[in-house]
Amino acid sequence: MNESNKWDDKKIAAVSSAAIMLGGLVYYWIGEGQSTIELLELAYGSLKLFNNPLIF
């Protein structure tokens, strides 16, 4: 593989913007997952995905 290590304008812009956007989106979805778990805990008392009355 003839890989070029040259960091030109297009490569810097592509890598930096991709890293920032990926970080932002992962942060957003982790936050959404966290709030979903908190809602489930609020609704069921603990993180039980099935509403089994014997759990309480």
Place this chain on the structure above:
Amino acid sequence: MLGSMLSQYARTLSVAAVLLLIGIIEAFGLRDAVYGDLLPFFTWMRESSWFGVIGTTYGSIYATVEAVHLLSMAVLGGTVLATDLRLLGVIFRDVPSETLVTGTYKCFKWALFMAVLTGIFCAAGVGDKIYYMQVFWIKMLVLLTGSCFMIFIKQPFLTSRAHSEISPWTLRLLAVTSILIWFTVAATGRWIGFS
């Protein structure tokens, strides 16, 4: 010297300028200041604009336009998955990734254009509802930044050289970011529909 540096690193400096602009908007609370002033526009879109009136009056027309919107998103998603999964080496391994990147781009642009056009019509029909939805604004933010990323950053970079000259990790980063961008646009779009 400054002039040559500006022209040599125009894209990188544009990314830095956008980040700086976002920082200024957040630091000075400009987003909150503008948000309140946008309500009359959304109310006008639903109640007074011709597409808002058509959308709220004729359910069949709204449904038809929404179907075109969903089909456009499906085509867009198809081009994104075909290109990015190829860059990740998951599918179409017998087709050069350069061919897919250039071949699907025209289709991507038309699908994006149609999705935005029909999306404006769909948004107008529920303008006063979506204004209050945080997920709508997240979708708009990701759609805008994602489109700019695809058109001004990713595509020019991938078509500027042979992919064998690009680090595989750079290709993977671009592909995963692109997939997550359009997954977020699609997911938040459906979220609006179910809210």
